[in-house]
Amino acid sequence: MPAIEASGLTKIFGRRPQRGVRLLKEGADRARLRKEGLTPAVIDATFDVAPGEIFVVMGLSGSGKSTLIRMVNGLLEPTDGVMRIDGQDVTHLSAAGLREVRRTKVSMVFQHFALLPHRTVGENAAYPLKLRGVSKAEREARAEEALALVGLKGWGGSLPSELSGGMRQRVGLARALAAGTDIMLMDEAFSALDPLIRKEMQDQLLELQAKLDKTILFITHDLNEAMRLGDRIAMMRDGRIVQVGTSEQILNEPATDYVAQFVADVDRTRVLTAGAVMERPVAVVGSESGPKAAHKLMREHQVSSLLVTGRDRRVTGIVWEHDVADAVRQGSDRLPVSDETVARVDPDTPLAELFQYAAASKAPLAVVGEQGRLEGVIPRVTLLSALSVPSTDSALSPADGEADGPADGEPVLDPAGAK
């Protein structure tokens, strides 16, 4: 069962918004609704978030992402559609029922931290527990625990004004953790921070996530952040979700020109991983095979080197074409394994970290999984071609993209759509 499940979620601001829902179903566009004095902030959003997943909603300001996240915990009531938390429909809950969901299931981290300036850090972290009526001793203990998790041990007695921006957001994070809910909503949680601090916070979030295994719905307008954090990413534009997929999918198979244009500037080497670009290890020779077998394989696959693996598919070495040719000529039975060590990398290693190996040797990189088993290889050519933008339609025929005009291709800020 998905932790968060949205189907056909729509939010329209204005008088008698149901009119807008009807118009949208008849196929009207945003401009038509705006003429009626209605502002559709989110249109027909459908997605689900699995437990333990970091799901990022990515879009520019005015794309409706803030409205979307506020419908998850009922801060905004959807005009149409259904939102389910752990299978429970929260769209039609009473005020008390909604409070119960917020207290026990969904917590939230805010862009500008939203701390209580007149309360200490410890009291801020304990705030959700106080609302719930947890005893003072217990909530202090749990707040202290949460503060320690985010690296603020011993800061409980300070006031938020004595903390830097990054530390304040850690308090915001600790507050959400202290609430002890399985689902965390993060609304542009790191957007107000300096780039360096932001990176630090992202690392910390990933670290925490590895430990705590929360379900996180993360909102951002920063694509690099989305790609770093997201197990899956939903791209939003003008209130609609235009694509949902892993960062590799978004990068390599953009669903629309808009997404393609958006991801064009992404540093692919940091997003793509070894596992995403590796090729199937077809050209591999067993360590007990002879030079003739190796030579045959090389001719078949048109490669100049072969990885040598043992029975357990561990990489033991590499043989080069000229050594194999020599061995065949000399009639040797032993495979002339090179002294050179083969670089072994984890499938999750970002591309950026692979270049050092590629620069050091002509040999392909071996991508090894658990227990050192060979999962794939990355020849140097593959590494380079992974950097180029995928040959989608828009990339192949820029003229077509141009003909559509900037309205479709460019990420345009939409002031009227902003809340």
Place this chain on the structure above:
Amino acid sequence: MTPMPLVIPNVPVGDVAADGVAWIKLNFDSLLDGISAMLVTLVDSISDLLLLPPPLMVVALFTLLALLVRSWGFAVFSLVGTLLIVSMGMWEPAMETLALVLIATLIALLIAIPVGILAARSDTVSAVVRPILDFMQTMPAFVYLVPVVIFFGIGVAPGVCATIIFALPPGVRLTELAIRQVDSETVEAGEAFGGTGWQILRGIQLPLGLPTIMAGVNQVIMLALSMAVVAGLVGAGGLGQVVVSSISTVNVALGFEGGLAVVILAIYLDRVTSAIGQPTGRSLVAVLRSRRDAGRAAMASI
């Protein structure tokens, strides 16, 4: 008068108002008497309390309060100012006026703050309340005096009542503003963690809006003081009476002394209430607290 081609009929607004006042007087007489008795008792007991100890002791208490909430400089001002009131022989009327102001302010705030909170939470309430406040604030103050005299007769009660009406509006307006201007994300945080409306009001909106609410309290006190003097016209006693009698006898000396006593009281009340809203950090309370924190930090570092 020049003859007019079109005769606009006279709408008897004044007569309606007079009839309304008469009707209230007729039907709610016992209620009005009760209110009157209560107001008189409240004001009298406070002014008796202020006048019970020797003046110098009360002066010392005022000075101490000034030191506690604000600074040494203000404490010196309070001491000199209140001693001057005593030396001018204005102590008794000044304390009567202070009692009237305190009671009127208290009642005004008991009405203004809840109404302000309601107005902040509901646009409808806000839309209804705003013209009423405009009416209360802009209607010339003397006009209130006539109906309240009909209701309560001559004395302290009509004075308090007119003062409440006159001083109330900024209390409502600034409370509404205070709550509306609290950072919406912080309020949202309260909601997102499952806070009830009351919890959010108590824990977030009131504390974060406090400086603005205190600015409202300050304004209420200032207006109450200015009206308390006007209330001297209906026999409310205190400095108002001093000023009124100085006008009727064209006594410049008496008028100036009474007026100066009002000014001193006004400055004192203004500084004390604004210091409570926005602490300066130089008050005795603040100094003691920062010393204690420093001591605690030193202990912690050992």
